[in-house]
Amino acid sequence: MTFLRNRWYVAAWDGEVANAPISRKICGEPIVMYRKLDGSVVALRDACPHRLLPLSMGIREGDNLRCKYHGMVITPEGKPCEMPLTHERVNEKLTTPVYPVVERHRFVWVWIGEPERADVGLVPDFWPCSAPGWVFDGGYMRVGCDYRLFIDNLMDLTHETYVHMGSIGQKELMEAPLETRVEGKEVFLSRWMPNIDPPPFWREALKKDGKVDRWQVCQFIEPCSVIIDVGVSPVEADDTLESHDSGVRGFVIDSMTPETETSCHYFWGMARNFDIHDAGVTARIKAGQENIFNEDIEVLEGQQKNIALNPDMKLRVLSIDSGGAQPDEGR
Ligand code: FES
Ligand SMILES: [Fe+2]
Numbered sequence: 001m002t003f004l005r006n007r008w009y010v011a012a013w014d015g016e017v018a019n020a021p022i023s024r025k026i027c028g029e030p031i032v033m034y035r036k037l038d039g040s041v042v043a044l045r046d047a048c049p050h051r052l053l054p055l056s057m058g059i060r061e062g063d064n065l066r067c068k069y070h071g072m073v074i075t076p077e078g079k080p081c082e083m084p085l086t087h088e089r090v091n092e093k094l095t096t097p098v099y100p101v102v103e104r105h106r107f108v109w110v111w112i113g114e115p116e117r118a119d120v121g122l123v124p125d126f127w128p129c130s131a132p133g134w135v136f137d138g139g140y141m142r143v144g145c146d147y148r149l150f151i152d153n154l155m156d157l158t159h160e161t162y163v164h165m166g167s168i169g170q171k172e173l174m175e176a177p178l179e180t181r182v183e184g185k186e187v188f189l190s191r192w193m194p195n196i197d198p199p200p201f202w203r204e205a206l207k208k209d210g211k212v213d214r215w216q217v218c219q220f221i222e223p224c225s226v227i228i229d230v231g232v233s234p235v236e237a238d239d240t241l242e243s244h245d246s247g248v249r250g251f252v253i254d255s256m257t258p259e260t261e262t263s264c265h266y267f268w269g270m271a272r273n274f275d276i277h278d279a280g281v282t283a284r285i286k287a288g289q290e291n292i293f294n295e296d297i298e299v300l301e302g303q304q305k306n307i308a309l310n311p312d313m314k315l316r317v318l319s320i321d322s323g324g325a326q327p328d329e330g331r
Contacts, residue, residue, distance in 0.1 A: 001146075001261045003027035004223040006113030008123045010255040010267045013140060014106050017041050021065060023056035025259050027112045031099060032056040036063040042076040043099035043110050049080065050094065105129035106136055107255070107267065124221045128251040128271035135276040137286055138253060138269015143297050145304035147224050147256040147264035153296055154226040154254055155189055155218050155323030163295050180322040187220040189323035192241045201288075202232040205248040205274050211235045215244055218323060224264075228252040248274040252289075262304055268293055 009026050012033060016022060021034040023046045030046035032055045046054045048067040055074060058065040066073045070084035078098040080090050100111035100118035105126035111118040129136040143150065153159060161174055176193045193214040198206065206212065212232035219227050233239040233247030250272040257265040270289060275281040307315075317325045 003112065003258050006111075006117050007223045008102070008109040008111055008118075009224070009257045010107045010265070011043065011101075011110040011257065012108040013138075013267065014103055014108055016140070017108050019060060021056040021058065021060070023054060024265065026110055026265075027258050028260060029112065030054065031110060032065070033101070033108065033110075034060065034065070036076060041101050041103060041108050043101040043108075044074070044076070044078050045097040045099075047096060048072060048074065049096045050084070055096070124225050124255075126225075126227065126251075126253060126271075128227075128273075129253060129269070133276070134271050134273050135282060136253070136269055136271040137282050138267065139286065139290060141266045141268070141293065141297065142259070142263065143256075143266045143300060144263050145297075145300040146262055147258045149300050149303055150254075150256040150264060150266065150296075151220060151224065151226060152321065152324035153300060154228070155187065155220055156320050157189075157191070157216060157218065157228075158320045159296075159299075163299050164292055178320075178322070185222045187323055189218040189220075190241055191216045195235050198232050202248065205272075206232055206234070208234060212247065213237075213239055213244070215241060217241070220323070224257060225253075225255040227254065248272070250274075262308075266293070266297075 011024055011026055011031065012022065017033045017035055019035055021032045023030060023032050031043050032046035033041055033043045035041055044055060046056050048055055048069065050067065050072050051069060053067055053069040055065050055067060057068045059068065061073060064073050064075050064081060072080050072084050073082035074096060075081050078096040079092065080094050083090055100115050102109050102120050102123060104123045106129050109123055128134045158174060176191045179190045181188045195211050196214055198212045198214065202214065213235055214232045215229065217229040221227065229251055231244065231247055231249035233244050237246035239246050250270050253269045253271060255267045259265055268289060270285050
């Protein structure tokens with residue numbers, strides 16, 4: 001399998017990258033990241049151009065990394081500025097690849113592909129993660145499955161009934177009709193649940209009794225993100241699927257950056273526009289999401305292992321898979 005190239009991928013939460021180098025494999029490429037003294041992030045191939053020791057094992061010296069094997073010093077531009085024998089002339093041909101990198105919406109994004117094609121305008125628009133009036137927090141997990149299985153999972157919320165039987169499953173989820181729509185390279189999967197009793201989480205957030213309209217709109221964003229617009233509005237507000245800002249609203253953020261063909265980095269969280277100064281609510285949502293996503297991961301890793309054990313069988317597509325498995329024509 002080849003990964004989609006010439007795309008931005010989430011490589012880390014902003015807070016994960018500090019002065020000490022961290023190593024993460026993205027789309028099969030080992031990458032080392034660290035912050036320069038001015039706070040900006042550097043991303044290099046995690047391999048010394050001499051004998052390929054991981055540079056992440058090296059020692060920070062100013063904005064540079066000194067390799068822990070023979071001591072060559074590599075700059076943020078991926079070039080040596082000091083050779084193992086310090087009197088030796090610097091060999092400019094010894095370089096390590098440099099990755100375009102940008103910080104946006106609380107994440108560090110790395111460009112996988114041809115560096116000259118990197119355009120910050122192409123970073124996926126996770127606007128609720130950084131917009132005024134919203135608060136965003138979440139976590140990270142390494143998951144032993146093909147990132148595309150994760151996209152399937154998130155674009156098919158009928159799985160909530162069984163995988164999340166004890167947590168967020170609600171019978172209206174199965175009853176409400178699903179609408180799938182493709183817009184360019186994005187896929188939307190919408191569910192509008194009019195005039196229902198809100199589940200406890202949303203009743204508390206709305207701080208109001210009575211019937212509500214509830215929605216879930218899953219949006220797939222190339223190459224590997226799904227954001228889910230969720231919330232409730234009081235029925236009397238007459239909100240619609242197209243416009244629903246009268247109640248409380250959140251976005252579940254999921255980005256599944258491929259690590260290898262059978263593993264991925266899962267960056268998850270929730271941005272919300274209610275109780276934004278309440279750290280207790282933030283912590284409770286994060287803990288709740290972590291429990292729910294662990295239920296998904298158990299299923300996804302079980303599925304990945306079983307795909308390998310059953311090479312004579314193939315994955316089939318049912319009507320519930322319309323969000324995750326679109327035909328290729330016209331895309
Ligand atoms: S492997 Fe890095 S200097 Fe030799
Ligand atoms: Fe799930």
